[in-house]
Amino acid sequence: MMRVRKAVIPAAGLGTRFLPATKAQPKEMLPLVDKPIIQYVVEEAVASGIEDIIIVTSRGKRAIEDHFDRNLELELMLEGRNGELLAAVRRLSDMADIHFIRQKQPMGLGHAVYQARRHVGNEPFAVLLGDEVFIGATPCLKQLIDTYEETGGSVIAVRPVPLEEVSRYGVIAPEPAGERLHRAVDLVEKPSVTKAPSNLAIVGRYVLDPAIFEILSDLPPGRNGEIQLTDGLRELNRFSQVYAYEPAVKRYDVGEKLGFIQATIELALERNELADGLRVYLEDLVAGRPTANT
Incomplete structure (x- = not known):
């Protein structure tokens, strides 16, 4: 069995839920405390053993490329001033081999994943959605x-x-196929409540057989007129069993405003330098007491 060493991160969406903040910057670059969303996703991939990452972008996403590139002027400024920040900045370009490819038309998640076919080749690969952050002792x-x-x-x-x-x-x-493990008997994209086969929803992490690329190459548009990855997985499941696993992690849907705010607060509470002050502030806020900024 080939080792999973490549990952695809679709990051081509327009981020309309966060307008006007995302008019001139990618939603994937919105900060959770002091790191952009996309960095959490890349760090999870690297911590899971991924060595080669393809980020699928679109027009206006150049800031993502710049974030993972060297910035010699910044590094020169930090030398001798702040060694910890210098190391953090340099680590961004050294974490993995990171490549970029554009999805020229917004034709759905399946179409975005298909753009990485030549780079992935005939290997199993991971897909990590760029607007979901998972936190756990063992990476999702x-x-x-x-x-x-x-x-x-x-x-x-x-x-x-x-x-x-x-x-x-x-x-x-x-x-059922084991603890937290299921065989997928069927997969349905965005079913109505009355037609849903269960309440087990697919969330933004996948490990896929490369046979999915051949399926996606001529898959007809599905829900919303887009090439849906779920529809491709349904076809794949006809000849190659697809499994579903419930990971033991905390998930944040940071593509939604409430999820983004929740992630920011909870991740800040994990930071030693922020936790005590933030906790006092939140307690005062909930109790209706004057806060430091009142």
Whole structure:
């Protein structure tokens, strides 16, 4: 079995939910405390053993490329002033081999993943969505890679959601296959509440067989007139078992305003230099007491 060493990060979306903040900057560059969203995603990939990363972008996303490139002027300024920041800045360009390719038309997640076919080749690969952040003792993607190595089949991350929210996700019809593990009997993109096969929703981490590329190459448009990755996985599942795994991690949907705010607060509370002051501020705010800025 080939090792999973390549990852695709689709980051071509327009970020309309965060306008006007995303009019001139990619949503993936919005900061969670002091790191952009995309950096959390790349760090998860690297911590999971990924060596080669393809980020699929679109027009107006140059800031993502610049973030992972060297900035010699900044490094020169930091030398002798702040060694810790200098090391953090230099590490960005050394974490992995990071490549960029453009999705020239917004034709859906399946189409975005398909853009990486020549770079991935005939290897199993990971997909990490650029607007979901997962935090856990063992990285979410590492849990999926371990499951792939155990089962030999494609693995997608799933989590239970309230039934009224299933129409926002791809959803699986599950068959138990172990602790936290399911065989996907079927996969449906954004079903109505009455037609959802379960409440197990697909969330933004995948380990996929490269056979998915041939399927995506002539897959007809699905929901919203786009090439949907879930539809491609449904076809793949006809001849190569797709598994679904419920990772033991905290997930933040940072593509939504509330999820972004929740992630910012909770990640800040994990920082020693911020936690005490922020906790006092939040307690005063909830209790209606005057805060430091009142």
